[in-house]
Amino acid sequence: MAKSKTFNMKNKDIVMLGIILGIALYFVGAMISNVFQASETDLLPYKISGFLKLLGIGILTASMVVGGIIIEKIDRNLKMLLLILGLVLLIIYTIGSPWLSWDISNFEFTGMMGSSSETEVAFQERPTALGTPGFEVLYAIIALSLVVIVKKIKRKR
């Protein structure tokens, strides 16, 4: 008689699932904004896409940080790299988060010919859900240098 297969989820599998789900959600969100184009009158595709993208990055970051602490039977350097990169991703998004604000209080909507309506301004001012393009480059370079420095220090020991 064939043994019934049991599916035991270990810590490593849960973290792996989190990373897969996070990256997948991010790309699904990116696809939505391209397949269903947002316009001045319909901002829903953009909102759903931005929500999914940020949720995906959140799950990915949480999985990386938790994975860097609890995963066993993995190379110690890899484990440390996972933790450091997860923490750096968290810092990048913490610093970049003010660029995600979508406040159009400072704009005047006169309603005259040629002036912008509220929805037009909302459409033009929508954040990319990734902050101002390019803001992450500087922090990515800092993160990579940090990882290299940590590795060099460990090698010297």
Place this chain on the structure above:
Amino acid sequence: MELNKKNLMILGLAGGIFIFFLGMATYILLGPSTTDYQLPNQISAIIRITGMGIIVISMIIGGFFVEKLDKDVKSLLLIFGIVLLLLNIFVLSYSNYW
């Protein structure tokens, strides 16, 4: 799953990061905020800042008081926890978003 300090800290970290990103995503889902309609900003700020608080607490407590953790992991948690706390106090608190 046993409910000890280490597991609580890990739960706090994972939950906090998820709540923080959920708060950022809520702003986009409910937005935009205008002068008369500040609800997206208010709801997002409550969720986001709660998440950040949980993250910082978990990291600093994890770095100081949790045993059964690798020495390097503890140092990293403590350093990044303090950096995140100082960032929140001295940089992000001056932004209208925070």
